[in-house]
Amino acid sequence: MRKILILILLALGRQSFAQKSDPYLGIIPAPQSVKKTAGEFRITPETNLLTDSPTNRAVVYLTNYLKKNGLSVSVTDLNTIDKGHAFLKNSIVLATNFKGDMAPEGYELTITTNQATIHGHGAGLFYGVQSLIQLVHNTNPGYATLPCATIKDEPRFPYRGMHLDVVRHYFDINFIKKYLDVMAMYKLNNFHWHLTDDQGWRIQIMKYPKFTEVGSKRAQTKIGDFKGNNNDLYDNTPYEGYYTQDQIRDIVAYAHDRFINIVPEIEMPGHSQAAVAAYPEMSCDPTKTYKVMETWGVSNDVYCPSPTTFKILEDVLREVMELFPGRYIHIGGDECPKATWKASSYCRQLIADSALNNEEGLQSYFVRHMERFINNNGRSMVGWDEILEGGLAPNATVMSWRGEAGGIAAAQQNHDVIMTPGSGGLYFDHKQSGTNQEPLSIGGNAPLSKAYNYNPIPAVLSKEAQKHVIGVQANLWTEYIATPAKAEFMLLPRMLAMAETGWTTEGNKDYKNFSEQRIPHALAMLDAAGYNYRVPEALGTEDTLFNGAKHSIELTPLVEGAKIYYTLDGYAPRETDLQYKEPLIFTIPAGKYIDFQSITITPSGKRSIVKTTRMKN
Ligand code: ACM
Secondary structure (H helix, E strand, O other): OHHHHHHHHHHHHOOHHHHHHOOOOOOOOOOOEEEEEEEEEEEOOOOEEEEOOOOOHHHHHHHHHHHHOOOOOEEEEHHHOOOOOHHHOOEEEEEOOOOOOOOOOOEEEEEOOOEEEEEEOOHHHHHHHHHHHHHOEOOOOOOEEEEEEEEEEOOOOOEEEEEEEOOOOOOOHHHHHHHHHHHHHOOOOEEEEEOEEOOEEOEOOOOOOHHHHOOOEEOOOEOOOOOOOOOOOEOOOOEEOOEOHHHHHHHHHHHHHOOOEEEEEEEEOOOOHHHHHHOHHHOOOOOOOOOOOOOOOOOOOOOOOOHHHHHHHHHHHHHHHHHOOOOEEEEEOOOOOOHHHHOOHHHHHHHHHOOOOOHHHHHHHHHHHHHHHHHHOOOEEEEEHHHHOOOOOOOOEEEEOOOOHHHHHHHHOOOOEEEOOHHHOOEOOOEOOOOOOOOOOOOOEOOHHHHHHOOOOOOOOOHHHHOOEEEEEEEOOOOOOOOHHHHHHHHOOHHHHHHHHHHOOHHHOOHHHHHHHHHHHHHHHHHHOOOOOOOOOOEOOOOEEEEOOEEEEOOEOOOOOOEEEEEOOOOOOOOOOEEOOOOEEEEOOOOOEEEEEEEEEOOOOOEOOOEEEEEEO
16 A cells, blocks of 8 residues: 555655646635645644544545555544644644534635644535645655645535436446546536436336346447448347446445435436336337337337326336435436327327327426426426426426526526536537547537536526526436446546536636646546546647748646657657657758657556647748
């Protein structure tokens, strides 16, 4: 362990210059206010952790973190000691009992040469701990240093979410925990767990075992881009996976320890082909044979708005609410094709009997029915913005994904809104650059800068309506993400950008500072913690054409400790090529060109895409 600590400390030590020059001291998301003061505080094995709340989750988290990094500090209950005692020196103080106001989830972190003190309640104390951990920069083995400063902080939005689709591809509970870990590091507080869809049902339901016996398995999976050339190719490999209720309880507790609420999503009335494969009586044609969908897109095999369907879904949600204690139950509601309902005499009759206008009215009828049930059980319903179709259910919270229009309309009707528009760079299944060097993705282009620059408050909303925008979320759909490594690659570092949007005021956001001063250290920390991520191209590289006789190149890697290699021979650079060390000046003969191609490679071997500047005279 000590060896690992030394490695991490050495890796992190190099960046103290950047930390010094950065107004936010490297913290992501950027705090409300940071006042730097002179000196540093050292955490050593002799440091005492003093707290008025020894079993507090934030206290447990910090002691575990320090222990894992070779610094086992002793924990003392502040209530049991004389506060004037000399051993208040060299201490970390975590305090929940104090006078004065603190915003929800807010904290104050004060570091002097003697002491690091965090004041905060609940999640606030935990977020103070996260900031403290991000401040740990070390140059020596055996102790950790924190720069002296006073930080006052609170979030911009109460809802800061990250979604994961575990249907198109299944991710085991170890990965779910790793996902929650990285969310907690960046102060995200809602995990939206997309548990059911056309391609699988991934939550055990005791009363209806076929949901997982049948619905969690598909016979094979589409290969490649389903809209592309090899449309009819499948892998001929059965695919399956689900979470038992015991596993879910374990995940819920794990999330709770990190102040993360889980928003479970059970899709209805569309995206339900796996469910009707298990229980055809929930469809409008129970005589038909259904199978779990093997390709991507949207299925026409949707639930029928019948008493049987409602009865089963209510039973399902009863078990879901038993498992997930949070306020929100997500019912999906997106992309429900109406063809099957149009062809159904039952549905046509229901529309007439219930004085509905059309199938959109039927969608609203369905959603309102489920909302009544959810509300009667003391919970709140969330749905994608299609739940506006045919009239919004009375208390629904809307997730605006098809741009902001749905969110705007809902906020204007006094409904709470969570902004998660693909057009705002918050669909992390979109690729991360416009080049052809990104892995297969669903399409779209959402580079880090786009994810960062999104502002969840639309200017068209009145001040009053703006208050209904309770937060922001990014979504990770996994049609083309079959492995944890690719999920992390698509998630990071974009998730850090979205976390800053959720936490930091618009006035404190600064993409240049974020991407050039804070991201390099954050990526080194994530590397040390075992995460994969997309390596940003070095600063100063551009895919561009330069015209002229003399061209200078000046590059900076955007991952701490990474090296840049380049070629001039037209071949893609690798670590066996020339290493960039200092600014270069090229003289280009008249009528000729040279391609300067560069790549960033991190100490752990992660590689950026190749950037090319054609220098032509
Ligand atoms: C969605 O992306 N269909 C919500």
